Amino acid sequence: DIVVTQSPPSLPVTPGEPASISCRSSQSLLHRNGDHYLDWYLQKPGQPPQLLIYLGSSRASGVPDRFSGSGSGTDFILKISRVEAEDVGVYYCMQSLQTPLTFGGGTRVEIK
Amino acid sequence: QVQLQESGPGLVKPSGTLSLTCTVSGGSISRSKWWSWVRQPPGKGLEWIGEVSLDGSTNHNPSLKSRVTVSLDTSRNEFSLKLTSVTAADTAVYYCSKGVGGGSSSDWFDPWGQGTLVTVSS
Numbered sequence: 001d002i003v004v005t006q007s008p009p010s011l012p013v014t015p016g017e018p019a020s021i022s023c024r025s026s027q028s029l030l031h032r033n034g035d036h037y038l039d040w041y042l043q044k045p046g047q048p049p050q051l052l053i054y055l056g057s058s059r060a061s062g063v064p065d066r067f068s069g070s071g072s073g074t075d076f077i078l079k080i081s082r083v084e085a086e087d088v089g090v091y092y093c094m095q096s097l098q099t100p101l102t103f104g105g106g107t108r109v110e111i112k
Numbered sequence: 113q114v115q116l117q118e119s120g121p122g123l124v125k126p127s128g129t130l131s132l133t134c135t136v137s138g139g140s141i142s143r144s145k146w147w148s149w150v151r152q153p154p155g156k157g158l159e160w161i162g163e164v165s166l167d168g169s170t171n172h173n174p175s176l177k178s179r180v181t182v183s184l185d186t187s188r189n190e191f192s193l194k195l196t197s198v199t200a201a202d203t204a205v206y207y208c209s210k211g212v213g214g215g216s217s218s219d220w221f222d223p224w225g226q227g228t229l230v231t232v233s234s
Binding site: 001050 | 150157158159160171172173174175207212213216217218219220221222223224225226227
């Protein structure tokens with residue numbers, strides 16, 4: 001199985017300031033088609049997860065442009081350019097290169 | 113945008129079978145290839161359970177061994193999960209979701225159902 005590790009586990013943030021979350025996989029997520037099979041989800045309190053980023057860097061429909069995904073191989077980053085209060089919750093990365101699909105342990109983002 | 117809703121018993125006895133259905137509304141289940149289940153134990157992270165495709169092929173998490181069956185009923189626009197021989201470790205919120213991707217498995221999940229809590233207890 002591909003192991004996915006996120007850091008930090010908890011991230012206190014100040015509204016208006018940038019924030020970033022790291023996701024590292026135990027093997028490269030680069031597919032032979034050139035895409036990286038790494039997705040990001042946000043689970044707001046009391047809600048199901050929602051898709052933010054797919055294939056490493058593509059923003060899902062309706063996701064604000066303050067969210068961006070980058071990275072390659074085994075190392076990926078989710079960046080929030082200016083955190084807003086509504087961004088609190090737990091962020092998960094997930095690899096979809098091979099089954100079983102596996103999630104990182106999550107990063108809890110909270111307002112300072 | 114399709115919407116998904118999980119349904120099924122909220123309480124299952126140990127050694128019994130957990131059975132859930134996900135009803136798809138706002139669009140035909142036949143318009144997407146993969147339909148998946150993910151679970152989340154209370155206070156913990158996400159675990160992919162398995163998925164079914166329109167052609168009947170399935171993928172599942174080996175960690176659940178052979179306890180998982182995922183099936184699909186296009187005539188009812190719904191898909192289902194069965195998990196046998198449950199224990200307290202199977203207590204979780206179970207989510208259904210639409211898997212996006214035309215390959216051998218889902219590439220990402222969007223959207224998700226609201227989730228349903230299933231407790232395994234006598």
